[in-house]
Amino acid sequence: MTAPQSAVARYYLTTPIYYVNDKPHIGHAYTTLACDVLARFLRLDGTQVHFLTGTDEHGQKVEKSAAAAGMEPKAFTDKVSQNFRDLAVRMNFTNDDFIRTTESRHYAACQALWTRLMDKGEIYLGAYEGWYAIRDEAYYAESELIDTPTGKKAPTGAEVEWVTEPSYFFRLSTWGDKLLAFYEANPDFIAPRSRRNEVLSFVKSGLQDLSVSRTSFSWGVPVPKGLEGGDDKHIMYVWFDALTNYLSALGYPDENGALYKDFWPPALHMVGKDILRFHAVFWPAFLMAADLPVPGRVFAHGWWTNEGQKISKSLGNVIDPLVLIDTYGLDPVRYFLLREISFGNDGDFSHAQMVKRINTDLANDLGNLAQRVLSMIAKNCGGTVPTPGAFTEADHEMLNAAAALHDSVRASFLEQAFHRGLEAIWDVVVAANRYVDQQAPWTLRKTDFARMETVLYVLAEVVRQLGLIVQPVMPASGEKLLDQVAVAQGARSFADYTSRLVPGTALPAPQGVFPRWVAEAEEGAAS
Ligand code: ME8
DSSP states (O other): OOOOOSOOSEEEEEEEEEETTSOOOHHHHHHHHHHHHHHHHHHHTTOEEEEEEEEEOOSHHHHHHHHHTTSOHHHHHHHHHHHHHHHHHHTTOOOSEEEETTSHHHHHHHHHHHHHHHHTTOEEEEEEEEEEETTTTEEEOGGGOEEETTEEEOTTSOBOEEEEEEEEEEOGGGSHHHHHHHHHHOTTSEESHHHHHHHHHHHHTOOOOEEOEEOSOOOSOBOOTTOTTOOTTOEEOHHHHHHTHHHHTTTTTOTTSHHHHHHOSOSEEEEEGGGHHIIIIIHHHHHHHHTOOOOSOEEEEOOEEETTEEOOTTTTOOOOHHHHHHHHOHHHHHHHHHHSSOBTBOEEEOHHHHHHIIIIIIIIIIIHHHHHHHHHHHHHSTTBOOOOOOOOHHHHHHHHHHHTHHHHHHHHHHTTOHHHHHHHHHHHHHHHHHHHHHHOHHHHHHHOHHHHHHHHHHHHHHHHHHHHHHTTTSHHHHHHHHHHTTOOGGGOSGGGGGOOOOTTOBOOOOOOSSOOOOOHHHHHHHO
């Protein structure tokens, strides 16, 4: 494994921009959460981060949804886009920017990129005849379609329609070999590995030129006028427009602007598995053709099912992230989504598993560790950080295990192995609970008071380090843990990982950080 072991200087990371045809669902919350956790981690680590999310507001799908709502597309997108901003606030996301494809900065970037590709002869005027799926906003070859009792469908199950219209094309067919050479030279560009093979075989099977403009509707970025054969009936294909958002947000075409200079190319595009092809094939091809630097990595995560069932609007089992937060609390939801499944794989959301994670990992393991350590300190050490004596082997082992988390979690998070980072943190939580049991400070209180103080000091220090390291995933809970061990606001970055609690510092009265989840019926029975 080639995991980086030290902090990185700059990191530009992006979520997909979300279609504003509907309200946010768990998929939107999940992708942005993963980015938020990485962004928070890196900022605490001293990295200069630019974290972008936003909304994808053009195309036939959005135009149809606006019509169905009886609204003009712009008014409709203004309204729905706001739901995504609201979600970001409710999920405690720390994106540095929120881009909308209806903004003028985005039009400017799309038109500049288009013109550049046109000037380089990479785009030409022709006519498209073939299949199109509005739900996917994607073209499909006849050979990709599946026969169903209700007619031909896209491989995703989306309805397809036959389209015949004048269209500009991007010369994608000439980029296959260059893409394959690029994947070969950059083995970490597509992650996880299993998905990389999928992309490779798609490219190896031969690429067709890509239709990049539409004329049969008008809700999109206009193709620049005055081009050879150009006419203002053409609007850009929504994926050409959408992918360009990553450039628009850095002020492109101003390549001398500070944001562009500092952050292009992106370190990471986080996407769902269904939109990998657009990011790992079309996007690097557009950029290479435009002679612009290509992103470092595209990570495709898996999909959630709900209690074992595929999530779909028709089944009525769409998971609303706001309902999850209201039911279980924000930090537990953030924790669960990244802990429950190996990031990259598909996984199942279930109420039972959610409750299990809350009660076991959070309340019993981490919550209880903090609670018992801090209440022993409150009772026996006058509510101040105890003064340690010489450390034993076991103390060093405990402290070293906690200290090692900084590098190991960074390495996991930089590979988007969020589950692995959390597992490592919980290994330390479990080790700390074992250390408490083995050292038995309640016995030492009677037999060797000074040794008890040393043990409680070690544990308070472990709680401090755990508080620091859980902040990216559970910001409010991390903060509460750090409050409990009286860590100053200015001492909560990872530069403080190697500092130590100062003996004699007064601690606040201990308070539970992770309540158990109790079903309402049980709550009623208990009272
Ligand atoms: O694709 N579990 O927008 P979108 C996990 N506008 N993730 C899921 C999911 C599930 N059950 N269902 C959907 C678009 N997703 C384009 C992107 S980027 C230049 C343009 C994920 O609103 C899905 O994989 O359809 C995708 O990443 C996102 O949610 C939905 O994006």
